[in-house]
Amino acid sequence: MLKSLCLIVAIQLIYVTQAETPAYIKPCSRNDPKLVECFIGAMEHLRPYLSAGIPEIELPAVEPFKMDSLSLQLTDGPQGYKITLKNMDVFGVSNYHIKSMKLGVNGGEPFKAQIEMPKLKIEAKYTSSGVLLIIPASGGGDFHAIFEGVTADLTGKTSARGEYLHVDSLSVVLSVKKANMSISRAFNNNRVLLEATNLFLRDNSAIVLEAMQSQLQKKLAAQFGKLANQLLKNVPVSQFYTD
Template structure:
């Protein structure tokens, strides 16, 4: 009789945990022969919630996706041209598609590939040094459009127990970014000096891939860090038993 009562309690508990899965969670079953496809679908299911944010778990909207600053040295020498971007905001991060997913197995890292058709970046811009023989120190607004964006993510996870439930945690995450086409420009800089604005925009137009390469290492680290924070904010509020069910 006692065993029966215990079994009923366990089953009721499991049913309650699964039944209480929030709307933003798409559940996947352990015995699903297409488990990877289910997890990819569960990530896609999150897209509208990531776009609007999930206030009940303090998950901010990724529209825009915010980063702090990047510092770039674009030309060499004592008067080399330097750019600092601050208060960066990326628009379009929620419009992603999961192209592939490899789950963690035998302590190996998980891998995923996501693509985004377009990312629009806005930032505050300051510069110093000489550009195309012109002194080009100033500040203004920076604009960029990345098209054909793909990101290869690699990370490691662990399971943490808390308050009678298990939670997945991303311990490390790295990201490799590939951008097929990029356009960059500035506005409102140099007190709207037309010559300096045109010279800077000419440089950015003709050297956008070089500028992207200069910012890529920092950008990848910042994106990986922010993605990891967002993912863990979600995961620490959703027990594994709610999205990975028997």
């Protein structure tokens, strides 16, 4: 009788533990010889949940991925051309594929991951000042960009906080195979200024991307770290494992 009761209690405990594991978590076995591959699968399992957001843990949707502002000095001199981007919406962040991953050690070796995103689309408001191609080009309007073949190399460190994991630091290095940028609804639709600006952006996309990259990487790292910790502080480490 006692053995039967213990068995029933054990089964109920297993059931409760499984029931408490959120749908967005795909647990792995600690003894899995392909543990890294399992974690990669678990991260990719998260994609639709990240895209739509997870209200029960107050994790916002990453489609679109919201960013505040970037300031780009594109030409030198006292009247150098400067663009400020604000209210940036980045589309395509959740359409990621994890190419590789190296697990870290809490308080020790950093974790590393390489993530590929086929296409990122950026929509933003912009203001500009200075002279562009000998034409005064101060104004504002809508900024559009498409980045193709995006690779993000992530490096970070974690620590244990009780039964939860915390990302203490995170860095992101981006590479982009192809970039297309343009503006619209600017300069009161002055055709000459619009065409001059779009010509500059088209012919100098690599320069604009380089000017953007450092700030963009820092802001992405901060936002990615914030999202990761919002998830991790709501899911005990034990729920990432089946054993």
